Amino acid sequence: MTIYDIAREAKVGIGTVSRVLNNSPKVTDETRDRVVTVAKRLNYQPHAFAQGLARKRSNTLCAVIPFFTNYFFIQVLQGVQETLAAVGYDLIIHGANTQAQLEDYLDHSMRKGRVDGTLLFSLKLPDRFAEVFIEKKNPLVLVDTFHPSFDSIRVDNTEGAKKATEYLLSLGYRTIGMLNANLSSVPAQERLSSFKATMCTHNVEVRDEYIINSSNTKNDGFSREAGYEGMAEFLRRGIKLPSAFFVSSDIQAIGMIAALRENNLQVPNDIAIVSFDDIEIAKYFNLTTMRQPMFDMGELAVKKMLERIENPSAPISSINFTPTLVVRSSCGANKNYVLNDNR
Amino acid sequence: MTIYDIAREAKVGIGTVSRVLNNSPKVTDETRDRVVTVAKRLNYQPHAFAQGLARKRSNTLCAVIPFFTNYFFIQVLQGVQETLAAVGYDLIIHGANTQAQLEDYLDHSMRKGRVDGTLLFSLKLPDRFAEVFIEKKNPLVLVDTFHPSFDSIRVDNTEGAKKATEYLLSLGYRTIGMLNANLSSVPAQERLSSFKATMCTHNVEVRDEYIINSSNTKNDGFSREAGYEGMAEFLRRGIKLPSAFFVSSDIQAIGMIAALRENNLQVPNDIAIVSFDDIEIAKYFNLTTMRQPMFDMGELAVKKMLERIENPSAPISSINFTPTLVVRSSCGANKNYVLNDNR
DNA sequence: GATTTCTATGGAAGGGCTTTCAGGAACTTA
DNA sequence: TAAGTTCCTGAAAGCCCTTCCATAGAAATC
Structure with missing residues (x-):
């Protein structure tokens, strides 16, 4: 079930199918209808990886948290997850209980293209990785931790x-x-x-x-x-x-x-x-x-991240929440x- | 930074690079060394989506849970996450607080190729989706819920x-x-x-x-x-x-x-x-x-899932944990x- | 009516990987 | 020495998209 199947059935080219599915304006209403109908009939779902490969965008964020059992993180994560779900992003969760595990993750799993950005919780970002993130322009938002080169959300x-x-x-x-x-x-x-x-x-x-x-x-x-x-x-x-x-x-x-x-x-x-x-x-x-305000912190972290993805050269912001x-x-x-x- | 770069530097073909990186036995030790050295020097990391596209495998599982704040799920998830991390799989977490949200997720987000399998927690699997999962041979493991057509892990x-x-x-x-x-x-x-x-x-x-x-x-x-x-x-x-x-x-x-x-x-x-x-x-x-035994249930769910992925035609199993x-x-x-x- | 401009469209290229396939080199065997 | 094996290797094909480019036809201009 690919765009080729749809193209054949709807008697159009694959380019047109893609344009219809991506709401490009340069398609006749008549053509659009034909494609949409077929897509619906075949119950088509785009292949996420192919899209990711072509678009260089994954619509996925990764949250690296220490201590999965910590209620603090659970509650922040809830904010992250709900905000993300609302914009159709997926959330990958990665546990890193120690600084060593974090480095391990950053070394191996932070594979290019897998995620559009990383939310790092409470762990200190090792300097050598800071450089990598900057160099590769890999968006990073820090929550409950700090580094001058990245957006951060902290508690005072x-x-x-x-x-x-x-x-x-x-x-x-x-x-x-x-x-x-x-x-x-x-x-x-x-x-x-x-x-x-x-x-x-x-x-x-x-x-x-x-x-x-x-x-x-x-x-x-x-x-x-x-x-x-x-x-x-x-x-x-x-x-x-x-x-x-x-x-x-x-x-x-x-x-x-x-x-x-x-x-x-x-x-x-x-x-x-x-x-x-x-x-x-x-x-x-x-x-x-x-x-x-844990939920809010999670929510804000996601918002910051999405902004950063949209506009990679925006000035770095650091937001402090004051506990009440x-x-x-x-x-x-x-x-x-x-x-x-x-x- | 792709296998083409490595191939060029190591003066080999891309096929050989791929074989080395995937530990294929049909490579000379000498060639292997050359490739490995270059890969290390260039700090190469394979592109997950390209791999996923080619392999038809994502090394990612999705967990659909209701009630993110429920301690029960948190503890099961912990078992899931740790077991998964040990085998290099990623975990996507999706919250679905209601049956409607579940259907919505299954309709839209369960995109083919995105994940190798889905773990469904506590929610009743709607029959129309059961058919889809079976038809598409999309592995599904149920935790704390049941359907005769899928592996399940339950509490008695x-x-x-x-x-x-x-x-x-x-x-x-x-x-x-x-x-x-x-x-x-x-x-x-x-x-x-x-x-x-x-x-x-x-x-x-x-x-x-x-x-x-x-x-x-x-x-x-x-x-x-x-x-x-x-x-x-x-x-x-x-x-x-x-x-x-x-x-x-x-x-x-x-x-x-x-x-x-x-x-x-x-x-x-x-x-x-x-x-x-x-x-x-x-x-x-x-x-x-x-x-x-929540942690154990999470762990077992992952193991069942990996088995199912390995062997899609294995008989369906239903495991009951008896509370103590x-x-x-x-x-x-x-x-x-x-x-x-x-x- | 002839020329230019515009728009919708099909299809190729490209993204980065795996895998198949064919071929060359080295090695056997007769 | 020729033919048959075996083994390794390079490159093409394929995975499924998006996007660019060229083109055909319609619309607009003179």
Whole structure:
């Protein structure tokens, strides 16, 4: 079932068939009708690869994400997928859990012609590939990561951490700790710095023993396990608990709550928590948290990409989303809610 | 950068280049070396579409899933993605939230040559498309759904619901309700029938007012909202609570718990719950639940698909996974028996 | 009515690969 | 030494499109 079949049946040339199928204006209505009718009757579908080969366009994007299990990415991906579906693009998803896997992917699988562009999530783009992307004019949009040569969509971690910290301060908490992810991650670094800076600005002491940087490397420490272990280990040390914690992600906060509960400590009565992300399950735990507009980020990433494909020489843009505070009851501010406990 | 460039540089023909790159045995070692060296130097990557066009093979699979946000699918997809990555296949993900969207996708996007096969999740395959798939010999593997003409991987809902119900009975519960998803969903139907049958087998009365079928259509009622609303509505009716509930999914159970808590009811003290799925967050809520091996199902789906591609005329297989009971504390069972999987 | 302009059309070229096919070189065999 | 094998190799054909180019016929111009 090819355009040749249609051409024969409709008694026209293949060029005309192609023009009709691509809505070229230079076709008589009469001819157009004949072709359309035959195409419909034969239930013709163009061969995507042949089109891709001829057009040098695939109508496909690739999303490279770390940690397929991470709710943050799932929610961003949802935005990506829905936006893409609306414009008839396909989405290829590629998992790259480590920097090495990313390089491997970029080396081997980023095959020319396969995709019109790549969305890279949260992973640092190695410099040697940056050059390749630029040289080959392969569109690249970065989400939750940065490189001066490419469009990027980011969350303002500094501002988010600042808001979170100031919220705790505004509630009167003065001994505040931070349960952080692995410091190898850039967002973890930024959130920590901003937390310290904000505390400093407000003349509140930051105590080193209240800073827990996860040593767990799974998901860069953005995991329930990391939160659980971080808090369990902290409690084992027997230090007096701070009155509140800023936690670098909801999922860690959930692990942390489990550890606290095992020690008969309640949130927010014994300790207040403000975390980061607002993943879907955050509300099940009544977490007060800094919301990242994940769906919107995915949507915007696609839009940026499509613009970039249309206009490769447009100036590079970098968009920052500022997280917004979502107040639930984990800081004790809203007494109407009872914190969801596990039982 | 094409095989022509390599051919020129290596002073061989394009056929030889192709043979080398495809590890054909009929090439001298000396020639092979020359070609490989040049290919490496030029950092050659074959053009996927040209290969696809010539080979009539895309090394790409498409997964059509409903409800991108559903944890069940996320976890199955993870199995799919990892298995696929290991064999160098790409994965295209397509969301189809409704039967109509599915038909739309099948009509338009299922373009010949684009993918080597399709994995269809949980959606009912319309008969008219079944014929098309068969006629075009387009490999199709069904996951969590069924059609006699295609390979399928399913969960034995009947057996799962039976085990769950019997577990509640074994703990001595005698007034047992069921909080079910939307009856338009086949799994919901199967789980309900089996629940009733099992109760009947054990001579325990099934009371109609204890059967809650969600009217919420989002995710076919497999959602937190559905669980919350179902229980809230039930409580509003003021009927005496049964001692236990079988719930058709973890996510509903989580919503149900929230509704109970708002009425100062505790799980398992006031009411016991056994649910279905064992999604990742089930353990955060200490849910006793029927585990579906989601990752394994994804993995197996891919394996089946690859087999089918290899051997299109192999007999059709249908594999049933039987859910296994995971005991946590939501049924109030002996605490020693509780899995300590908090970490 | 003759010439020019325009428009719709058919078909070739080209995109980059695989695979078939035919032929040349090296090697056997009689 | 001639004929038959075997093996490797180069190039053409084919995969299915899009797009360019040339042309025929219609329309417009003088």
